Amino acid sequence: MTLGLHITGQQGRNCLNEMNASEHADVAIVGGGAAGLLAAIWAGRTEPKRRIVILDGAKRLGAKILIAGGGRCNVTNEKVTPKDFWGSSPNAIKKVLGRLTQPQTIEFFAELGVKLKREPTGKLFPTTDKAKTVLEALLGEVERLGIEICLGHRVENIKAVTNDSGETTFEVVGPWGHLVSPRLVLATGGKSVPKTGSDGHGLELAKRLGHEITSTIYPALVPLQLTDGAPLTRLSGIALPARLQLSETSGKRIETISGDLLLTHKGLSGPAVLDMSRHWIAASADRAVRLTANWLPETDEETVQADLLDLGKRSVRAYLRERLPDRLAELLLEIAEVPLDQTGVDLTKHQRKNLVTAVCSFPLDVQGTLGFKVAEVTAGGVPLSQIDLKTMQSRLVPGLHFCGEICDVDGRIGGFNFQWAWSSGYVAGPPLMRNLLSVLFCLALLGSLSIGCSSSDSPAVDNAAGQAPTQDQMATEAMLVNAGARVEKDGNGAVVLVDFSGKPIDDNLMKRIGTLPQLQKLLLRGCAINNAMLERLGSPKELQ
Ligand SMILES: Cc1cc2nc3c(=O)[nH]c(=O)nc-3n(C[C@H](O)[C@H](O)[C@H](O)COP(=O)(O)OP(=O)(O)OC[C@H]3O[C@@H](n4cnc5c(N)ncnc54)[C@H](O)[C@@H]3O)c2cc1C
Structure with missing residues (x-):
């Protein structure tokens, strides 16, 4: 059957x-x-x-x-x-x-x-x-x-x-x-x-x-799970930009990633977290690591510290709420042991330090990932x-x-x-x-040959300089590489050099080479070719 x-x-x-x-x-x-x-x-x-x-x-x-x-x-x-x-x-x-x-x-x-x-x-x-x-x-x-x-x-x-x-x-x-x-x-x-x-x-x-x-x-691009009862899990549904930093406990930086983050009932997701996940897994496999979030990714500890010192009689909570979702602002105050009605002038040094850390280096107690399933x-x-x-x-x-x-x-x-x-x-x-193809081998050994083909002389020009190659041209490139050629391409991906030196080349390949509109150089050193094959490239005037 x-x-x-x-x-x-x-x-x-x-x-x-x-x-x-x-x-x-x-x-x-x-x-x-x-x-x-x-x-x-x-x-x-x-x-x-x-x-x-x-x-x-x-x-x-x-x-x-x-x-x-x-x-x-x-x-x-x-x-x-x-x-x-x-x-x-x-x-x-x-x-x-x-x-x-x-x-x-x-x-x-x-x-x-x-x-x-x-x-x-x-x-x-x-x-x-x-x-x-x-x-x-x-x-x-x-x-x-x-x-x-x-x-x-x-x-x-x-x-x-x-x-x-x-x-x-x-x-x-x-x-x-x-x-x-x-x-x-x-x-x-x-x-x-x-x-x-x-x-x-x-x-x-x-x-x-x-x-x-x-x-x-190991799984990558995977949500991270926080320890059971971690305070952030109470804020499930909040999405915000953040800067995540992964470091060794010595403080040595391993990776920093900024982007959107989503708080979930189990932990953390969103692009920045997904991107960070593979680094966290790889690093935590063999050493103790620390992952922190800066909830104000455009700013740093010194700036927040200075802002808090300048607050005067303004409310600390209002300062945070202008920059962060309400529920997160309140959680940060709770963690820093700052009462909700505290003003800047009343902040103790200890409270200010705690708050700066909570805002810019919030420790994320990751216990694992959601695994391959997701x-x-x-x-x-x-x-x-x-x-x-x-x-x-x-x-x-x-x-x-x-x-x-x-x-x-x-x-x-x-x-x-x-x-x-x-x-x-x-x-x-x-x-x-490769090798499933029936290759027609060439008839006469012509020795070293280098042909310059200006794009204007090339046949079948159907893409102009500066454009991405067509599917036909990509198929031609694939055939040439498949047949053992080395190719070089310009910034747009168009083939500009084909080097068949020392490799067998047949009539069909020669014909395909002739259709490459941006080809600048064809190297056939040591190739066995005949006149009929050369004609596939167009006028012999193209020969250097
Ligand atoms: C939820 C999700 C969203 C994603 N979104 C994006 C995105 O937007 N952009 C992006 O770039 N990437 C995204 N990715 C990643 C991307 O989908 C994969 O990297 C990509 O599909 C891998 O392609 P692949 O062909 O190598 O493998 P797969 O797509 O995994 O295909 C492998 C195939 O092999 C078959 N197979 C496996 N074992 C056997 C076997 N023993 N016998 C017979 N058949 C077998 C499977 O049935 C499957 O059809 C996403 C992945 C997921 C899970």
């Missing part, structure tokens, strides 16, 4: 129990979340005729896309840099983000019909304000490319078998049967919100295949040092690729985690087709 599933997306027929031992795919992708879908799309765009199968344990795809950003899906951010991420080294993260940049991501979605809008916070959302728009566009593209989706296909185990020639084949096993494939992508996410299907089993699969996982895996992302995973970042292929197991949250990369709040999923999925996709 064959899979026979080409209808994709949420309508996809559940092919449970339909696979038997003879099932074979060119590419098996375990996990059809943001990263898995991008890998599938870019693999499919690179080589449309191959059989790509997405296996997902969930009954419906894209649960996290749908719940993201309060149902609006914060797709990316206006500015994305490696500093917005934690986990593996910034350099490694940068390499992957640089392959599908934020402008290219916007372009990618625009071409799928999803326009994004920027909000004052810098977050980008679909103009429809509906996460469904994003998911449907991705699933539509998956369907257009004929990629198969098997819902309800949780993968329990994967066996890697390497033959005498060193070629590895994967046998992907679940209660539904098994699927054999020479290329495998683990895009199973991390452990956050396990009810969506990402329960951490993917990390276990990576381990069984020989990968090391970071020594700690965490937006997982910190830890497969270290990028074990992955070839040009292809997202494992350095340990040939044919095995990773993308998305399973990697040891977690971003701060604001669309960064999806950007990682899009970029790493994009990088993983095309190389899955």
Whole structure:
């Protein structure tokens, strides 16, 4: 019995129990979340005729896309840099983000019909304000490319078998049967919100295949829980800006984060707290730490001290109420042992000191987090040092690729985690087709050659300088990198240099190179090429 599933997306027929031992795919992708879908799309765009199968344990795809950003899906951010991420080294993260940049991501979605809008916070959302728009566009593209989706296909185990020639084949096993494939992508996410299907089993699969996982895996972007009966829990529902400071008990600063904070009946939430959570967990695991809040984030202890000294006969409570929510102002007075009707002139030195501390360095007695059940992302995973970042292929197991949250990369709040999923999925996709492609090798060795192609001479110019590359140009870039080329891009992401030196290049690749409108330099040192291939670049006048 064959899979026979080409209808994709949420309508996809559940092919449970339909696979038997003879099932074979060119590419098996375990996990059809943001990263898995991008890998599938870019693999499919690179080589449309191959059989790509997405296996997902969930009954419906894209649960996290749908719940993201309060149902609006914060797709990316206006500015994305490696500093917005934690986990593996910034350099490694940068390499992957640089392959599908934020402008290219916007372009990618625009071409799928999803326009994004920027909000004052810098977050980008679909103009429809509906996460469904994003998911449907991705699933539509998956369907257009004929990629198969098997819902309800949780993968329990994967066996890697390497033959005498060193070629590895994967046998992907679940209660539904098994699927054999020479290329495998683990895009199973991390452990956050396990009810969506990402329960951490993917990390276990990576381990069984020989990968090391970071020594700690912990929830990130997660609300913090205060000790039972902590006074702040009485103020549940209050939202305000604050500056959080995490330090060692010696006073040495570990991290400072400013932003909105929400007081809840269990403790603390809101963007500043979610961003701080991974630092608190990491630091408190091996030393005593102190987390404090400055409720007047634009000011400091000296200023508040001076203000209180200048109050004269004015009420201390009124001073606080002008700047803070009433209930918080009253709590701060209570903690500082200042009566509600105290005037500035009557404040003792001790009271003033207490109040300055309560306002600017309020100790937050955190006892833990709300855990993976509600965490937006997982910190830890497969270290990028074990992955070839040009292809997202494992350095340990040939044919095995990773993308998305399973990697040891977690971003701060604001669309960064999806950007990682899009970029790493994009990088993983095309190389899955490497060596599956039938490469036509060149006829004559022409030795060292460098061709200058001015953008005005290049054929198929359909984007002007200063614009983000089109999907076709991105697909071309992916094909070139997949075929072993080194590419350099300008600030807009357009390819300006292609270096194929010493690598095999074929007629088709040459034709694709000729369509890159911003290409400045093509290096073909030691490449075997013929005249017909050169003609693909246009007039021989382009030769230097
Ligand atoms: C409430 C919430 C809100 C969020 N909001 C945002 C936001 O607005 N912006 C942002 O950038 N990020 C946001 N995130 C984070 C973002 O959703 C994730 O980082 C991103 O979805 C990770 O994508 P992924 O494809 O790597 O993994 P996932 O989306 O987790 O997908 C993994 C897939 O693998 C499947 N799977 C897992 N194990 C197996 C197995 N053994 N066999 C078969 N299938 C398996 C799962 O069913 C799932 O479909 C949010 C997260 C949460 C929880």
